[in-house]
Amino acid sequence: MEITETWLRKHRPIYLRATQHPFILSIRDASLPLSSFKRWLGQDYIFVRAFVPFIASLLVKAWKEGDDEANVDIILSGIATLNDEVSWFKREASKWGVSLDGIVPQPANLVYCSFLECLMSAQVDYTQAVTAFWAIEAVYQESFAHCLEDGCKTRDELKETCERWGNDSFGQYCRALQGIANRQLEKASDQVVAKAEALFVRVLELEVEFWNMSVLGS
């Protein structure tokens, strides 16, 4: 079995807390207060800005690792996706009258952004960084796809947000990242794999805290 699949089973409780969080469940049942959505929108914009240098650093790691062109192209497509994500945030924020200037990053956001910064250091190798990247993207994909399933009462105004990450092509992109992570993990040392697993769990914890911040405020 693929290494990431064993982790998804072994860490299922925290994975479900990250991908079926009350923030997501309340989008599904149309009970999410608009104030919480707007708070999430502003905070996630800050996160996405911090994600830009992280993906750039991952591309450099892929190049240094000498990973094959196909994998570099997948990460390159991640930069294009992120570019779309940034412009989507600007459009969505103006639609909701949310100003993206001068938003104060909440503690959970600061912690997550400094985690991204740690992943950029040379001490974190390509295998670990690409595994964390897959986990970060996969949590959003699963979370928002959950809001698009039959029977959800997701409000029309929030459907575009859910589609952004919950759509099939983003799902394919996440599976491609998972494929890179698995191939790298297969040939990595036990120490590198153990550290990658710890980073995988840390991403899930940070995503839970990020959703908590969006629901509860600071």
Ligand SMILES: Cc1ncc(CN)c(N)n1
């Ligand atoms: C917190 C968080 N995690 C993941 C994603 C998807 N790039 C995001 N926009 N924000």
